[in-house]
Each structure stands twice: as C-alpha cells, then as structure tokens.
Amino acid sequence: xxxxxxxxxxxxxxxxxxxxxxxxxxxxxxxxxxxxxxxxxxxxxxxxxxxxxxxxxxxxxxxxxxxxxxxxxxxxxxxxxxxxxxxxxxxxxxxxxxxxxxxxxxxxxxxxxxxxxxxxxxxxxxxxxxxxxxxxxxxxxxxxxxxxxxxxxxxxxxxxxxxxxxxxxxxxxxxx
Amino acid sequence: xxxxxxxxxxxxxxxxxxxxxxxxxxxxxxxxxxxxxxxxxxxxxxxxxxxxxxxxxxxxxxxxxxxxxxxxxxxxxxxxxxxxxxxxxxxxxxxxxxxxxxxxxxxxxxxxxxxxxxxxxxxxxxxxxxxxxxxxxxxxxxxxxxxxxxxxxxxxxxxxxxxxxxxxxxxxxxxxxxxxxxxxxxxxxxxxxxxxxxxxxxxxxxxxxxxxxxxxxxxxxxxxxxxxxxxxxxxxxxxxxxxxxxxxxxxxxxxxxxxxxxxxxxxxxxxxxxxxxxxxxxxxxxxxxxxxxxxxxxxxxxxxxxxxxxxxxxxxxxxxxxxxxxxxxxxxxxxxxxxxxxxxxxxxxxxxxxxxxxxxxxxxxxxxxxxxxxxxxxxxxxxxxxxxxxxxxxxxxxxxxxxxxxxxxxxxxxxxxxxxxxxxxxxxxxxxxxxxxxxxxxxxxxxxxxxxxxxxxxxxxxxxxxxxxxxxxxxxxxxxxxxxxxxxxxxxxxxxxxxxxxxxxxxxxxxxxxxxxxxxxxxxxxxxxxxxxxxxxxxxxxxxxxxxxxxxxxxxxxxxxxxxxxxxxxxxxxxxxxxxxxxxxxxxxxxxxxxxxxx
Numbered sequence: 001x002x003x004x005x006x007x008x009x010x011x012x013x014x015x016x017x018x019x020x021x022x023x024x025x026x027x028x029x030x031x032x033x034x035x036x037x038x039x040x041x042x043x044x045x046x047x048x049x050x051x052x053x054x055x056x057x058x059x060x061x062x063x064x065x066x067x068x069x070x071x072x073x074x075x076x077x078x079x080x081x082x083x084x085x086x087x088x089x090x091x092x093x094x095x096x097x098x099x100x101x102x103x104x105x106x107x108x109x110x111x112x113x114x115x116x117x118x119x120x121x122x123x124x125x126x127x128x129x130x131x132x133x134x135x136x137x138x139x140x141x142x143x144x145x146x147x148x149x150x151x152x153x154x155x156x157x158x159x160x161x162x163x164x165x166x167x168x169x170x171x172x173x174x175x176x
Numbered sequence: 177x178x179x180x181x182x183x184x185x186x187x188x189x190x191x192x193x194x195x196x197x198x199x200x201x202x203x204x205x206x207x208x209x210x211x212x213x214x215x216x217x218x219x220x221x222x223x224x225x226x227x228x229x230x231x232x233x234x235x236x237x238x239x240x241x242x243x244x245x246x247x248x249x250x251x252x253x254x255x256x257x258x259x260x261x262x263x264x265x266x267x268x269x270x271x272x273x274x275x276x277x278x279x280x281x282x283x284x285x286x287x288x289x290x291x292x293x294x295x296x297x298x299x300x301x302x303x304x305x306x307x308x309x310x311x312x313x314x315x316x317x318x319x320x321x322x323x324x325x326x327x328x329x330x331x332x333x334x335x336x337x338x339x340x341x342x343x344x345x346x347x348x349x350x351x352x353x354x355x356x357x358x359x360x361x362x363x364x365x366x367x368x369x370x371x372x373x374x375x376x377x378x379x380x381x382x383x384x385x386x387x388x389x390x391x392x393x394x395x396x397x398x399x400x401x402x403x404x405x406x407x408x409x410x411x412x413x414x415x416x417x418x419x420x421x422x423x424x425x426x427x428x429x430x431x432x433x434x435x436x437x438x439x440x441x442x443x444x445x446x447x448x449x450x451x452x453x454x455x456x457x458x459x460x461x462x463x464x465x466x467x468x469x470x471x472x473x474x475x476x477x478x479x480x481x482x483x484x485x486x487x488x489x490x491x492x493x494x495x496x497x498x499x500x501x502x503x504x505x506x507x508x509x510x511x512x513x514x515x516x517x518x519x520x521x522x523x524x525x526x527x528x529x530x531x532x533x534x535x536x537x538x539x540x541x542x543x544x545x546x547x548x549x550x551x552x553x554x555x556x557x558x559x560x561x562x563x564x565x566x567x568x569x570x571x572x573x574x575x576x577x578x579x580x581x582x583x584x585x586x587x588x589x590x591x592x593x594x595x596x597x598x599x600x601x602x603x604x605x606x607x608x609x610x611x612x613x614x615x616x617x618x619x620x621x622x623x624x625x626x627x628x629x630x631x632x633x634x635x636x637x638x639x640x641x642x643x644x645x646x647x648x649x650x651x652x653x654x655x656x657x658x659x660x661x662x663x664x665x666x667x668x669x670x671x672x673x674x675x676x677x678x679x680x681x682x683x684x685x686x687x688x689x690x691x692x693x694x695x696x697x698x699x700x701x702x703x704x705x706x707x708x709x710x711x712x713x714x715x716x717x718x719x720x721x722x723x724x725x726x727x728x729x730x731x732x733x734x735x736x737x738x739x740x741x742x743x744x745x746x747x748x749x750x751x752x753x754x755x756x757x758x759x760x761x762x763x764x765x766x767x768x769x770x771x772x773x774x775x
Contacts (some may be wrong), residue, residue: 012383016332020324027325064507070329070349073383 006078006156007063007084009048011117012071013039019169021048021072030054034153045073049155080157084167087154089127089134093147095119107140122147130154197198201570203370206336207232210300210362215344216375219271219298221262221630222246223255228315230301232367247630247659250651252279254623255285256357257649259297261627263290263587265607267420269350270627272507276304277315280361281322283501285617287357288326292614293441294418296355298346305365306334319361328356336369341376348379353386354505355418386504390521395529398500398517401474402432403535405498407545408474409678410434411457411486413433414441415479416614421445421524422606425478427532433539435549437465439480442614444729450580454549455558456628458486460595461555464549466747469494471548476500479523482512483614484751492754502526558599559761560743565686567716568594569668569739573600576638576666579723584638584664585610585628589621589645592674593744597640619648622665626652629661636727637662643669643696653706656732664726665734667699670741679746703734712736 005025011017018037025032033051040047054062059077068074078085095101095118104123108115127137131154139147158164194471204212210233214222225244226234237246249252249255252274272281280301290297306315320332329349331342339362346358355670402408416425422445437457446453455462457469461573469475477499480486482501487493489519493513500517501509509518519526560570573596580586582602587610588594594611603609610628612620625639646667654662677691703710709729713722726733746761 016320018323019321023325050410061507064511066507068505068507070384132553 002055004053004079005059006049006051006083006154007066008076008078008156009050009066009072009154010040010071010074011027011046011069013044013046014071017046017069017071018048020069021050021066021113024069025052028062030058030062036153036155049153051135055070076158077107078158080138082162083156083158085130085154085156086128087131087134088152089129089137089149090116091127091138091141091149092124092147093137093141094121094147100144104141105145107144111137111140113137181310200376203372204557205232205236206234206333206362206367206369206371207236207372207397209336209339209371210343210367211236211240211244212373213340213375214271216349217343218268220245222271222273223258223262223627224273225249225252225255225275225427227277228304229276229279229304229364230273230362230367232299233273233300233302233362240421240726246273246623247655249623249655251649252282252633252647253285253619254626254652254655256283256290256297256299256424256619257620257623258627258630258652258655259299260290260293260295260620261587261624262612262631263297263627264293264417264610264624265628266631267607268296268420268631269347271300272297273300274302275315276302276319276364277317278598279315280319282360284322284326284620285615286322287359287619289612289615289617290357291326291328292736293612294355294414295357296350297357298343298350299357299359300511301359301361302338302753303332303361303363306363307365309363310331311680321361323359326357327359328354328358330359330361332361332677333363333366336366338369339366340373341379343378345381348381349384353384353505354415354508369586373731375708377701381541385569387520388504388522388525388654390502390519390526390529392529394517394519395526396533398476398502398519399530399533401500401517402434402476402500403540405474406430406540406542407472408434408476408542408750409454409468409472410436411439411469411475411477411480412436412442412445413480414445416442416521416527417479417503417606417609419479419504419522419524420606421479421522421527424524424527424531426450428527428534431534431539432533433546434476435468435546436463437468439483439486439613440611441703442480443598443609443611444606445479445584447604449604455551456598458483459488460599460745461749462558462599463760464552465644465746466749466755467552467759468549469497472497474500476499476502478502478527479504481505487512488749488757489752492756517631552580556747556760558747560675561761563743565715565736566740567713567719568602569596569670569743571716572666572668572719572737572739573597573640573717575723576640577602580636581620581728582639584608584636585625585632587611587621587625587628587637587639589639589641589648590616590618591642591645591673592670592678592743592745593642593668595639596668599745603658618642618645620655621645622649625663625665626656626659626661629663630655630659633662636664639665641665641667642674643667643671643693643699644673646699647696650702652733653703653708653732657707661732662730665703665732666723667725667736668732668739669699670739670743671696672741674741674743675745681744682748683750700733703732704731708732708734710734712738714738
C-alpha cells in the first residue's frame with residue numbers, strides 16, 4: 001500500500017521554491033525520506049530528487065500538486081526499473097592492525113568501493129550504489145567497527161532510451 | 177540553489193537597467209513604480225492601511241490623487257475581504273495594501289479565504305528594509321513564509337529592477353488559470369530605490385501554462401453521455417461564475433433539458449427559479465438536488481471541486497453515476513472522487529466547446545427522470561414551521577427577496593444565516609452572491625459587501641449576517657459611513673452562535689457549550705454610534721415596515737432583526753452521511769429529531 005516512490009522535480013532555480021516543494025509534503029503530514037537538489041545543465045533550473053512513501057492516490061495527488069506549483073516545470077516518477085538510482089555513502093571504519101586493514105581492503109575491493117582517506121587506525125571509504133546495496137555494504141563493515149557514516153540522498157535518472165519514462169505517472173486521461 | 181540563482185534572476189528580469197541620464201525617462205522610486213504598475217493593470221481601488229514599512233508608498237499615493245483611489249479600512253483583514261468582494265463582484269483583480277509585521281499577519285485569514293474560494297486578489301505588504309530581514313526588526317515577520325501555503329504564489333522583492341515584472345506576473349497569476357491570491361512583500365528600502373520605469377508588455381513564466389480549452393475528444397465523449405444518459409444532472413460550482421460562463425451553461429442545460437444544481441459557490445451560475453434548477457446541493461441543499469445526485473446515472477461537474485460539504489459520505493456519493501469533471505485545476509480532478517471523463521479547462525471555454533458539438537436536435541425528454549425530480553420537488557420542498565409571535569429567519573429571507581426583487585448583490589457571513597440566505601435568496605445573476613464557502617470565515621461579510629459597494633455604486637448591496645459573525649469585523653461600518661457607501665446590513669439576530677448550537681443540539685445531546693454570548697451590544701445604538709442608521713424588528717408584524725424603511729433610506733443601514741433562537745437549518749445531511757440520509761425539517765406538531773451522538 002505505502003510504497004516507496006522516487007520523484008524527480010524540475011524547478012526554476014530561485015530562492016523559496018524548494019520550500020514550496022517541501023511544504024506540500026509537510027502541510028499534508030507526509031515525510032520526505034530523502035532529498036537531493038542541484039542545478040541542471042541549464043543553470044536557470046534545479047532538479048530535486050526526493051523519495052517518499054504513500055498510497056498510489058497520495059502520490060497521484062502530490063504529483064499534481066507539485067505540477068501545480070508556478071515554478072515547477074516537470075515532475076516525473078523514477079521508481080521502477082526504467083530508472084537508475086545511486087546514493088553516495090562515506091564511512092570511516094576501524095582498521096587498527098594489519099589483519100583489520102587487510103579485511104577492509106578485501107571488502108573494499110570486493111564491493112567496488114574506494115578508500116578516500118586513511119589514518120593509522122582508520123580508513124574512510126566511499127561507495128556509490130543503490131540504497132539497498134549501501135545497506136548491505138554497511139552490514140559487511142559493521143563488525144569491523146564503524147566510527148562515522150554519512151549517506152547522501154539517492155539521485156535517479158531515466159535509463160538511456162527511456163528518458164520519457166515516468167512522465168505519464170500518475171495516469172490521468174484528458175490532460176492535454 | 178544559490179550561485180546560479182543570481183544569474184537566473186538577472187537573465188529573467190526584463191526590467192530596464194538604469195542608464196546614464198541623457199534624454200529618456202527619469203528614474204522613479206520603487207514606491208511610485210508600484211503604483212504606476214497598479215494603474216497599468218487597471219486597478220482603480222486599493223483597500224489598505226498604512227504603517228512604517230509602506231510610508232514611501234503612501235507618500236507617493238498622496239501625490240497621485242485622482243489617478244487611483246485608496247480606501248482606508250479599519251483593520252487589515254477588512255482590506256483583504258473588501259478586495260475579495262470587489263473582485264468577486266466584478267471579475268477584476270482586487271488589491272489590498274498593508275504594512276509589515278502585524279499588518280501583514282492580519283491579512284492571512286483573507287488570503288486563505290481567497291485561496292479556498294479561488295478569488296483573484298493581489299496583496300502588497302510592506303517589509304522591513306532588506307538589511308534588517310532576519311534580525312527580529314520592529315514589525316518584522318516572515319510574511320513570505322507565513323503566506324506560502326495560503327497564496328497561489330508570493331514574492332519577496334529584492335531589487336527595484338524586478339518590481340515591475342513582479343507586479344505584472346502577480347496580476348497575471350491572480351486572474352489566470354484557477355484564480356487566487358498573490359502576495360508581494362516589498363521591503364522599505366526597495367520602495368525607496370529608484371530606476372527607470374517601463375512596464376513589461378508580457379509575462380514570461382516558462383513553467384506556468386494553464387490549459388483553457390478542454391481535450392476535444394473528452395468534450396465529445398461528455399456531450400455524448402449527456403445526450404444519451406436519461407438520468408443526468410449538471411452540478412455547477414464557482415468556476416462557472418469565475419469564468420463568466422452562466423450564459424453558456426443556461427444554453428447547454430436548455431438544449432439538453434438537463435437538471436442543474438449549483439453549489440454554495442455556484443449560486444448565480446444558473447438562474448435561481450429557472451424550471452431546470454433543482455436548488456442548491458450539499459449539506460443544506462434541497463432534497464431534490466441531493467437525491468438527484470444520489471440516483472443519477474451521469475453527474476457532470478463543471479467548475480466544482482467535490483467538496484466534503486457537497487459529497488457527504490464519499491463511498492455513497494453519486495454511486496450509480498458516470499462522472500464527468502470539468503475543472504481548470506488538474507489537481508482538483510480525481511482528488512476526492514474517481515472521475516470517468518476528466519476535462520481540464522476553463523468552465524466557460526469547455527461549455528462553449530460542448531455547445532459546438534451538441535447535436536442539433538430537439539432536447540431529450542427524460543420523461544421518467546423529470547417526473548421523479550418533479551415529485552421530489554413537490555413532496556419535499558424547503559419548509560419551516562412558523563412560531564407564534566417570533567420572526568422566522570426563513571420568512572425574513574423571503575421578505576428580503578421580495579423587497580430587493582432578488583436583484584441585490586447579496587453578501588453573507590458564515591453560519592445559519594448564510595445557509596438560509598443560500599436557500600431562500602434567489603440569486604439570478606453571476607457575481608451577485610458573495611459568501612465564504614471554502615474557509616467559512618465569520619467576519620467576511622461586511623468588508624466583502626463594502627468592496628462590492630465600491631465597484632457597484634448603483635446596485636443595492638445587501639449583507640445578511642448573524643450576531644456572531646457581524647461582531648468579528650463590524651469596525652468596517654466606519655469605513656462604509658466615511659465613504660458614503662450604500663450598504664444594507666440585516667442582522668439575523670438569534671442571540672447565539674446558531675450553527676454551533678444546532679450541531680450541539682443534534683449531535684451532542686443538547687449540551688450547549690459556549691454558544692450564548694450572554695451580552696451583546698445594542699446594534700441599533702451601535703449603528704448610530706458609527707453614524708449609520710439603525711433599525712430593529714422584534715415581532716413579525718414589525719418586519720415589513722423596518723425592511724421597507726431600511727431599504728428606502730440611503731447610505732449605511734443596520735437592521736437588527738430578532739429571530740427565533742431555536743430554529744435549525746433543514747434539510748441537513750449530517751457530516752459524513754450519504755445524500756439519501758438527508759434529514760428534513762420536522763413536520764407540524766412532530767417532535768424534534770432525536771439527538772444522536774457523533775462517533
């Protein structure tokens with residue numbers, strides 16, 4: 001019922017517009033699970049990628065409300081396998097002693113992550129993957145001792161060749 | 177979103193850059209530019225209240241007498257409702273102007289009201305100088321933040337070069353698409369900055385493209401359904417009034433012999449008393465209108481939004497009907513009710529499109545449908561029981577209809593009197609009915625009537641109010657008197673907050689809680705204190721003489737009519753009940769309906 005949805009919102013790059021987008025959720029008592037904002041190739045526009053949870057009816061309504069915002073140009077849903085999603089995770093793990101260090105290196109190689117900083121007793125590692133893959137990666141590292149961790153909001157893009165995917169979501173006939 | 181923002185703004189603003197003083201026009205202050213923009217937009221009246229942050233604007237205003245009129249209200253809420261009354265009665269954008277901080281926060285109720293009822297207004301609020309924003313300065317409030325969820329759009333002007341573009345956009349946004357309120361927050365220093373004024377000829381809003389015309393195939397489908405389906409009904413709302421589509425609606429209904437039921441906001445969209453009119457729909461609508469919705473096989477909603485006061489219990493709403501929904505706001509479609517034929521477009525334009533494809537044939541007879549509808553109308557008309565020696569509110573409304581011949585602009589406040597006015601005042605034209613439908617704002621009435629009176633000096637403006645609502649904004653009596661307006665105020669005085677009392681009687685086992693005011697002023701003396709005429713009727717035999725004298729007296733007249741305290745508004749569909757669960761007025765001699773506790 002309350003499925004996870006990824007919405008990509010193309011909005012004019014002006015102060016206050018992010019607050020309007022976020023306000024639509026908070027005003028209805030709904031949570032935004034994650035939020036990423038940055039400029040697009042055209043610096044006059046920003047893209048907001050956000051994830052939320054809700055029934056299909058809620059998503060249909062919130063997408064319409066987003067489209068109704070004066071400065072929002074386009075809203076697409078990028079939830080299914082027609083889209084690619086990535087989230088960045090930076091994590092500092094304990095690595096005191098040769099065997100711990102070896103174990104970190106082994107896991108990093110295995111998962112395709114990357115060491116980006118190190119100290120005598122700790123490595124900082126970055127990984128870019130889907131949210132579920134990041135979850136599993138962190139589970140692998142947990143036994144070594146995680147000192148600190150930060151995750152970005154996931155960002156998403158339509159798969160090449162499927163760039164118009166999600167535009168018809170939610171289905172509504174007759175909107176010319 | 178910051179570094180690129182500045183570029184976006186400067187690229188976007190087609191405002192003129194100040195050039196070295198050669199020939200060419202002189203630069204002018206932001207305050208003056210603002211007023212010149214209002215004049216360019218055709219605004220002839222500003223409802224406002226001065227204060228520190230708008231001193232520059234009021235200084236310029238003093239130099240512009242004769243070019244634009246300013247009405248000094250007595251409270252900022254009144255300024256916004258007056259702008260609403262002006263806008264609803266004319267179709268033009270209403271304008272209000274207030275100072276920063278409390279001046280601006282006092283506009284919030286009016287903005288929310290205009291947002292709910294899709295009324296085109298532009299509110300200009302002063303703001304503390306830009307260098308003080310965020311410093312807890314005197315009379316500072318985050319007005320753009322506060323008003324964001326109750327405006328269609330709002331602006332903080334950060335540079336005088338943006339000002340003309342912003343005013344142009346604000347008026348365009350207020351009146352286009354689904355109309356609504358737009359706020360412009362103008363810091364004091366920006367109103368003091370100067371630049372060369374040139375008014376942009378068009379707006380550039382790349383992301384805002386409201387669709388006016390409906391999808392032709394959907395329109396054709398809707399017309400086919402209307403032609404073929406026997407049991408069909410047109411459910412029409414404020415969108416028909418706002419788009420001035422009443423003439424097209426009348427033509428369509430007559431061509432297809434379709435029954436019509438207006439919502440509270442749709443009163444005036446279809447002539448009351450027309451043989452195709454079933455009367456108002458919803459919680460206090462007529463039996464015939466509500467039953468028509470319950471039994472219809474086709475419901476065609478035009479410029480209406482399936483409000484909970486109209487639909488009642490959603491699962492039972494128009495259960496057997498295919499639903500066509502015409503609305504200019506795509507977000508209203510499929511919001512509360514699943515729609516079979518959605519048509520996004522302006523009500524008038526879509527009605528015109530429908531008329532183009534209506535087959536050129538005699539109207540369908542719909543014999544059995546009409547005979548059912550006529551039977552409902554005959555067997556369950558609007559009724560009430562008279563009480564000996566007491567003025568009945570319904571009788572008062574009937575007499576008001578007779579004395580004004582239904583030709584007044586009728587404004588109301590919110591409560592029982594509003595529903596009786598809606599049931600019994602025969603609104604025959606669009607833009608002649610001013611009421612707070614969506615937000616239900618007590619205190620809307622007097623300032624709204626005032627705004628309409630400015631726009632229509634030759635028409636009778638009638639305010640039907642209650643003793644509760646009237647006391648929320650009655651200070652505008654002073655404005656009405658000061659401006660020599662012609663406003664006739666009729667207080668349906670039942671000495672209590674009648675609608676709340678009705679709910680407590682019917683749903684809370686008559687545990688009356690804080691509905692009696694214990695003391696209220698002598699409204700006749702109060703009128704006189706304000707320099708208005710005050711009259712009172714306490715007995716049925718006094719009523720006609722009081723009303724006739726009141727309407728014959730020029731200027732502001734307050735008629736305090738003491739009505740039955742215990743009368744309830746019927747019919748009534750209890751909140752959350754289905755249309756067919758409608759409760760009618762108790763029969764002569766019958767006991768009042770048993771109270772039922774709310775879940």
